Amino acid sequence: MQKYRDDERVKAYVDDINSMHKVVLETKNEASLLKMAENLKQNNIPYYLWTEQPENIPTCLATVPVVRSDLGDALKKCSLM
Numbered sequence: 001m002q003k004y005r006d007d008e009r010v011k012a013y014v015d016d017i018n019s020m021h022k023v024v025l026e027t028k029n030e031a032s033l034l035k036m037a038e039n040l041k042q043n044n045i046p047y048y049l050w051t052e053q054p055e056n057i058p059t060c061l062a063t064v065p066v067v068r069s070d071l072g073d074a075l076k077k078c079s080l081m
Helices: 008-015 030-042
Strands: 047-052 057-063
Touching: 030 047, 030 057
Parallel strands: none
Antiparallel strands: 047 057
16 A cells, blocks of 8 residues: 555545455466456556565555445456455
């Protein structure tokens, strides 16, 4: 969230600390994680993709706080953990 600290959604999220809600989703493999990142990019949803070093392997991503209806189909192939 630090990367997008000036985004209005992030500001609203951290201002209401008692209502913070997080959802953890799972993808099948690296290819599906990268596809999910591409979907977020196409839907103009800011995100950060973590890449493990020194292996250079994408391992997870996080979006700015966003309501589900704004995600569209960007994360529809993920399962809830």
